[in-house]
Amino acid sequence: MNRSYLAKTNKAALFFAMALLPSGLAYSQTKKDTVTKEKKIEEVVVIGYGTQKKKEAVTGSVASLSGNAIKEVPSANITEAIQGRLPGVDIGRTSTKPGAVQQIRIRGERSLTGSNDPLIVLDGIPFVGSLADISPSDIKTLDVLKDASATAIYGSRGANGVIIITTNRGGKGQRARFSYNGYTGFQTLFSKYPIMDGPKLAKLRADANLFTNGPDESNNTNTDWQDQYYGVGLMMNHDVAVTGGTEKGGYNFGVAYFQQNGVVPLQI
Numbered sequence: 195m196n197r198s199y200l201a202k203t204n205k206a207a208l209f210f211a212m213a214l215l216p217s218g219l220a221y222s223q224t225k226k227d228t229v230t231k232e233k234k235i236e237e238v239v240v241i242g243y244g245t246q247k248k249k250e251a252v253t254g255s256v257a258s259l260s261g262n263a264i265k266e267v268p269s270a271n272i273t274e275a276i277q278g279r280l281p282g283v284d285i286g287r288t289s290t291k292p293g294a295v296q297q298i299r300i301r302g303e304r305s306l307t308g309s310n311d312p313l314i315v316l317d318g319i320p321f322v323g324s325l326a327d328i329s330p331s332d333i334k335t336l337d338v339l340k341d342a343s344a345t346a347i348y349g350s351r352g353a354n355g356v357i358i359i360t361t362n363r364g365g366k367g368q369r370a371r372f373s374y375n376g377y378t379g380f381q382t383l384f385s386k387y388p389i390m391d392g393p394k395l396a397k398l399r400a401d402a403n404l405f406t407n408g409p410d411e412s413n414n415t416n417t418d419w420q421d422q423y424y425g426v427g428l429m430m431n432h433d434v435a436v437t438g439g440t441e442k443g444g445y446n447f448g449v450a451y452f453q454q455n456g457v458v459p460l461q462i
Contacts, residue, residue, distance in 0.1 A: 255341035292454040300355025312355035329450040364444030381427035392416030
């Protein structure tokens with residue numbers, strides 16, 4: 195049999211085999227193409243765990259926020275910093291206590307008796323604490339997985355959505371760097387309840403002709419009890435961090451202090 199005929203036959207068979215392969219697979223006969231194929235497989239693995247390349251591939255089901263964007267909003271915790279800034283993530287207040295963590299719902303209310311809170315993954319490890327335990331100044335990136343494919347990565351724990359938090363880290367061989375972030379502010383009452391003052395109440399009683407002043411009441415007294423009750427709340431935050439690295443690895447050590455007083459005085 196002619197050698198040129200065998201070469202043509204092999205090329206035809208190879209073309210037919212490539213036509214049957216899925217478009218996502220790369221068929222190669224050289225070492226260079228094989229290395230390229232292996233790199234593509236590694237990228238697929240990285241995509242599955244929410245890296246930058248995953249965000250480029252699945253933009254419709256992943257919401258992201260950088261650490262610099264979180265620091266732009268002085269807030270008591272992470273939930274207040276991301277409220278209204280991540281599409282598809284519902285954040286609501288369930289407590290009026292100063293500094294309280296708000297409720298996060300990514301895929302709605304899925305259970306009547308079980309927890310509907312999303313899974314928190316901190317630097318690749320499931321975090322059992324609260325978002326209030328994480329300082330906003332330590333966050334490098336925050337990604338939210340909203341679709342059902344999160345269960346393929348994290349199992350049933352990811353059924354309510356996943357919040358992936360990456361913190362700041364020191365580089366290898368980096369010199370120690372100190373950073374400080376702090377602010378102080380005051381909180382006042384946004385709006386008072388619309389009620390009548392003393393003269394208006396006295397006129398209403400006179401027009402109705404149904405009420406008489408008690409022993410401790412006088413038409414000449416006008417006290418704004420809302421001014422007497424509500425005060426000014428002090429809010430302050432201090433973050434100190436040391437970031438650096440050695441020849442074997444990096445480190446990041448930080449201490450945060452936060453205090454917030456409400457406009458309602460504490461009841462003793």
